[in-house]
Amino acid sequence: MLTGLSLFEMRVNNRIFYLYQMVSLTEENYLKTLYRLAGENQEISVKNIAESLNIKMPTVNSMVKKLAEKKFIRYEKYKAIELTEKGRKQALYILRKHRLTELFLSEVLSLGWEEVHDIAEQIEHIQSDRFFDRIDEMLGHPQFDPHGEPIPDANGKLPVYKSxxxxxxxxxxxxxxxxxxxxxxxxxxxxxxxxxxxxxxxxxxxxxxxxxxxxxxxxxxxxxxxxxxxxxxxxxx
Amino acid sequence: MLTGLSLFEMRVNNRIFYLYQMVSLTEENYLKTLYRLAGENQEISVKNIAESLNIKMPTVNSMVKKLAEKKFIRYEKYKAIELTEKGRKQALYILRKHRLTELFLSEVLSLGWEEVHDIAEQIEHIQSDRFFDRIDEMLGHPQFDPHGEPIPDANGKLPVYKSxxxxxxxxxxxxxxxxxxxxxxxxxxxxxxxxxxxxxxxxxxxxxxxxxxxxxxxxxxxxxxxxxxxxxxxxxx
DNA sequence: ATAATAAGTTAGATTGATCTAATAAAATTA
DNA sequence: TAATTTTATTAGATCAATCTAACTTATTAT
The missing domain is CATH 2.30.30.90 (Ferrous iron transport protein A (FeoA))
Structure with a gap:
C-alpha cells in the first residue's frame, strides 16, 4: 500500500526537477528502523534489520536494493548500509508523526503511555500534513516527548537538547x-x-x-x- | 495489509467456537462500498462495485468470491450480491470509526468539513477500540454527524432518526x-x-x-x- | 592458515490485489 | 425470436512483500 510521499530531486540536462515519489508503508517502516539502528550506533546490517522487523534476511536484502535505487540508502554488496540525507529526512518525517501522535494520544485522549505506542505505529502512516500540524499546534509545538525523546520539527530539524x-x-x-x-x-x-x-x-x-x-x-x-x-x-x- | 478483526462463529461437533478473523484493508473498503450501495438502494453488482472503487470488474469478481467464503456476503454466479448480517456488522463497525473520526477532526482539531473525509478514510482502518471509544467519549457519544448521517454505536446499532x-x-x-x-x-x-x-x-x-x-x-x-x-x-x- | 561459523546473496515459490484479453451469460432492442 | 449490447466470468500476467533452500563471502576460532 502506498502511504507517504517524498520530495525527489531529478537532474535532466542540467536542470533540476522536483517530483513527489511514493513511499510504501513497508518502506516507511524500513526507514524508521534504519534510523533507529543508526541512532543506537548499531551497525545497519541485513541481519540487524531482519531482526528488528522480524522478517527474514532475503526479504531485507531485496528491500534494501529497492531503497538504494530510490536513493534512501547507500548500499554495496556485503558492505554496511548507510542512510542518505534523503533517507534520514524521510525517517525523521515519520518519527515526527509518530512522536506527535504518541503525545497527542496521551495528553488529549488520556490514553496510557503503554498503549499509545501501538496506535501511533499505525497513525504515523496517515498522509496529511494538515492533520499532524493541527496536533502539533494543539500540543503547543512540543520539542520532547514524555520519554525525553526529541520531536523533529516540520522541516525535519531535531531540537537541540538543553543540558x-x-x-x-x-x-x-x-x-x-x-x-x-x-x-x-x-x-x-x-x-x-x-x-x-x-x-x-x-x-x-x-x-x-x-x-x-x-x-x-x-x-x-x-x-x-x-x-x-x-x-x-x-x-x- | 491486515487491519481489522471480525468475530467469527464456527460450529464443530455441535459446539460453537468464536475466533477472530483477519480483515484486510481492501476487504474493509469493499464492505463499506457494499453497505453504501445497499443503503442507496442500488443493486450490488460487480459493475457497481467496480465503478465505486475504481477498479476493474475481474478484480471485483475474485474479491467477491473471497468475501463470500468468509461469509460477509451471499454470492451466486450471475446473481445479485447481498450482505450477510456478519458483513453488515463489519461494515457498520468501519462506518462508526469513519464518522466518529470525521466529527473528531472537525470538532476537536478544527479541520474543515471538506478536508476531513480523506483523512477519515485512512484513520477508519486503525485497529484500536480504545482509541475510537475515547474519541466517542470526548464527543459525548454523538448519534449523528454534521451531515445528519447516523453514527452506529459500539454494538453496531444505528440510532433511530427522530424526524x-x-x-x-x-x-x-x-x-x-x-x-x-x-x-x-x-x-x-x-x-x-x-x-x-x-x-x-x-x-x-x-x-x-x-x-x-x-x-x-x-x-x-x-x-x-x-x-x-x-x-x-x-x-x- | 585453515576450518568452522556467521552473515549476505541468489533463485525460485507464494500470497494478495490488481490488470488485460478472451469468453460466456443475461438483458435489451429491433 | 434473433441480434446486439451489457454484464459477469475465466484464464493468465504482473507487482509488492514475503518465504525457504541452496550457495557465497566474510569473520572468527583453533
Missing part, C-alpha cells in the same frame, strides 16, 4: 551525560574510572535530604553514590 | 425527507411534481422573518421556495 546539572534532576528519571561543568583532571579521571563517557545513562534512584547526595545507577549497571558536588558538575539531558 | 417538521430546521443545514404530516392528494402531488421522494435532500438556504417561508435547494439541484404551511408538513431528519 542542566544532574543536581536539578528528579528521582526515578534517566538522564544522559551531555558534558561536565568542571574540567579538572582529577574529576575527569574519576568519571573515567566509572566508565562514564558522553552519552552514558544515569538513573537517579534516591536523593538524600540532608546532603543532597544521590544514589544512581550508571549505564543501567553499576550502582554508586554521587555527592552534591559531583552532581552539580555533571551536565545531563 | 421533525422542516419548519424547525436551521439555516444552511441539509435534511432528508422522512415523511409527511399531511396526506392530502394535492400535497403529495405537489411534492411529486418537485421530485421530492422519501430520502430526498432539502437544504435550507434562507428563512424569511415575516412569513417563515424558506428558500430551499432540493436534491442539491432545484431551488424553490416553501411556504410555512409546506414546511410544517414536511417531516425531515
Amino acid at each position: 542542566f546539572p544532574l543536581s536539578d534532576g528528579r528521582i526515578n528519571k534517566v538522564y544522559k551525560l551531555a558534558g561536565v561543568a568542571n574540567h579538572d583532571g582529577s574529576f575527569l579521571q574519576f568519571l573515567d574510572s566509572l566508565g562514564l563517557t558522553l552519552g552514558a545513562t544515569i538513573e537517579i534512584k534516591e536523593i538524600q535530604e540532608f546532603d543532597k547526595s544521590m544514589s544512581v545507577k550508571l549505564n543501567n549497571k553499576t550502582k554508586t553514590i554521587f555527592s552534591f558536588t559531583v552532581c552539580r558538575n555533571l551536565l545531563v539531558m | 421533525f417538521p422542516l419548519s424547525d430546521g436551521r439555516i444552511n443545514k441539509v435534511y432528508k425527507l422522512a415523511g409527511v404530516a399531511n396526506h392530502d392528494g394535492s400535497f403529495l402531488q405537489f411534492l411529486d411534481s418537485l421530485g421530492l421522494t422519501l430520502g430526498a435532500t432539502i437544504e435550507i438556504k434562507e428563512i424569511q422573518e415575516f412569513d417563515k417561508s424558506m428558500s430551499v435547494k432540493l436534491n442539491n439541484k432545484t431551488k424553490t421556495i416553501f411556504s410555512f404551511t409546506v414546511c410544517r408538513n414536511l417531516l425531515v431528519m
Whole structure:
C-alpha cells in the first residue's frame, strides 16, 4: 500500500526537477528502523534489520536494493548500509508523526503511555500534513516527548537538547551525560574510572535530604553514590 | 495489509467456537462500498462495485468470491450480491470509526468539513477500540454527524432518526425527507411534481422573518421556495 | 592458515490485489 | 425470436512483500 510521499530531486540536462515519489508503508517502516539502528550506533546490517522487523534476511536484502535505487540508502554488496540525507529526512518525517501522535494520544485522549505506542505505529502512516500540524499546534509545538525523546520539527530539524546539572534532576528519571561543568583532571579521571563517557545513562534512584547526595545507577549497571558536588558538575539531558 | 478483526462463529461437533478473523484493508473498503450501495438502494453488482472503487470488474469478481467464503456476503454466479448480517456488522463497525473520526477532526482539531473525509478514510482502518471509544467519549457519544448521517454505536446499532417538521430546521443545514404530516392528494402531488421522494435532500438556504417561508435547494439541484404551511408538513431528519 | 561459523546473496515459490484479453451469460432492442 | 449490447466470468500476467533452500563471502576460532 502506498502511504507517504517524498520530495525527489531529478537532474535532466542540467536542470533540476522536483517530483513527489511514493513511499510504501513497508518502506516507511524500513526507514524508521534504519534510523533507529543508526541512532543506537548499531551497525545497519541485513541481519540487524531482519531482526528488528522480524522478517527474514532475503526479504531485507531485496528491500534494501529497492531503497538504494530510490536513493534512501547507500548500499554495496556485503558492505554496511548507510542512510542518505534523503533517507534520514524521510525517517525523521515519520518519527515526527509518530512522536506527535504518541503525545497527542496521551495528553488529549488520556490514553496510557503503554498503549499509545501501538496506535501511533499505525497513525504515523496517515498522509496529511494538515492533520499532524493541527496536533502539533494543539500540543503547543512540543520539542520532547514524555520519554525525553526529541520531536523533529516540520522541516525535519531535531531540537537541540538543553543540558542542566544532574543536581536539578528528579528521582526515578534517566538522564544522559551531555558534558561536565568542571574540567579538572582529577574529576575527569574519576568519571573515567566509572566508565562514564558522553552519552552514558544515569538513573537517579534516591536523593538524600540532608546532603543532597544521590544514589544512581550508571549505564543501567553499576550502582554508586554521587555527592552534591559531583552532581552539580555533571551536565545531563 | 491486515487491519481489522471480525468475530467469527464456527460450529464443530455441535459446539460453537468464536475466533477472530483477519480483515484486510481492501476487504474493509469493499464492505463499506457494499453497505453504501445497499443503503442507496442500488443493486450490488460487480459493475457497481467496480465503478465505486475504481477498479476493474475481474478484480471485483475474485474479491467477491473471497468475501463470500468468509461469509460477509451471499454470492451466486450471475446473481445479485447481498450482505450477510456478519458483513453488515463489519461494515457498520468501519462506518462508526469513519464518522466518529470525521466529527473528531472537525470538532476537536478544527479541520474543515471538506478536508476531513480523506483523512477519515485512512484513520477508519486503525485497529484500536480504545482509541475510537475515547474519541466517542470526548464527543459525548454523538448519534449523528454534521451531515445528519447516523453514527452506529459500539454494538453496531444505528440510532433511530427522530424526524421533525422542516419548519424547525436551521439555516444552511441539509435534511432528508422522512415523511409527511399531511396526506392530502394535492400535497403529495405537489411534492411529486418537485421530485421530492422519501430520502430526498432539502437544504435550507434562507428563512424569511415575516412569513417563515424558506428558500430551499432540493436534491442539491432545484431551488424553490416553501411556504410555512409546506414546511410544517414536511417531516425531515 | 585453515576450518568452522556467521552473515549476505541468489533463485525460485507464494500470497494478495490488481490488470488485460478472451469468453460466456443475461438483458435489451429491433 | 434473433441480434446486439451489457454484464459477469475465466484464464493468465504482473507487482509488492514475503518465504525457504541452496550457495557465497566474510569473520572468527583453533
